[in-house]
Amino acid sequence: MIVFVDMDEVMADTYTAHIERYNKKFGASLTKEECMGFEVWQKVPETRKDSIWEHYYEEGFFRSLAPIADSIEVLQELTKKHQVYVASAAMQFPNSLLEKHQWLDKHFPFIHWRNRILCGDKKILRGDILIDDRSHNLEHFKGRPLLFTSPHNIHTNHFERMNNWREIGDAFL
């Protein structure tokens, strides 16, 4: 099977880092629990909404992200059984292109460069499974779309859901 795996909020904990950077910048104390069911920008004061994206363009942000729990272990096994491709919508943040590649080299060296895709729109992907936290990426996929649980999507209910990497391991290993 050809399995596509999204990076941000599936392999890399972008959401937590986003909150941490926001708190540091504004001396705030927003928690992940408060954000459940929302995007981070929806939980910050109106005057800060425009500037909370700035760290997405800063050098080092994407390189510093922590891997999501169990993603390394499960993906390492998954790559032995399936054709696993990382598919990240990275084009919006050009500085992230090299950083994402380096981040994969560091945490997921077993995913070969041939199996890495940095794109804009994911509707051009041809394969069997797409694991992603964003509905708009899953909607046009012709295979089996799987919604990976992230704080912002806990109320989304029109996709088959994977709550964590252990569930993915149970389903496909």
Added chain:
Amino acid sequence: MIVFVDMDEVMADTYTAHIERYNKKFGASLTKEECMGFEVWQKVPETRKDSIWEHYYEEGFFRSLAPIADSIEVLQELTKKHQVYVASAAMQFPNSLLEKHQWLDKHFPFIHWRNRILCGDKKILRGDILIDDRSHNLEHFKGRPLLFTSPHNIHTNHFERMNNWREIGDAFL
């Protein structure tokens, strides 16, 4: 229609730049005409074969490439009629990721970041047409593969061929 267009040797004249860099490095005078039907590395002395790829990893190489004749004009029209995606196997050269993005911003600003794909293996692309100079990229494509003429592929004869961008314009505009 969804149309994928390769970058190197289809939009960007990598082949000529490759020869120029080789000549400069070794004080050689290899010409494109001598290389017809071959890869550049096949036309250089054995002792130089290993080092002629070095400039692919050097800062600025991909940013400096000249656009292929008529590619800008034809692609500008093509994007008005079709869903055009740039699909470049850039992962092998990590330094090229940002440079390729910037090169597109400079020469093809009308191709939105959503329509840019930097990948390793192109067999994961789902669409109608793939224009590429490499047989190995075209072989697994499920749509209509089109071989774009480049010095190295003039003897390849198992794909429908486009000799230049004017032919592509005639066929799809």
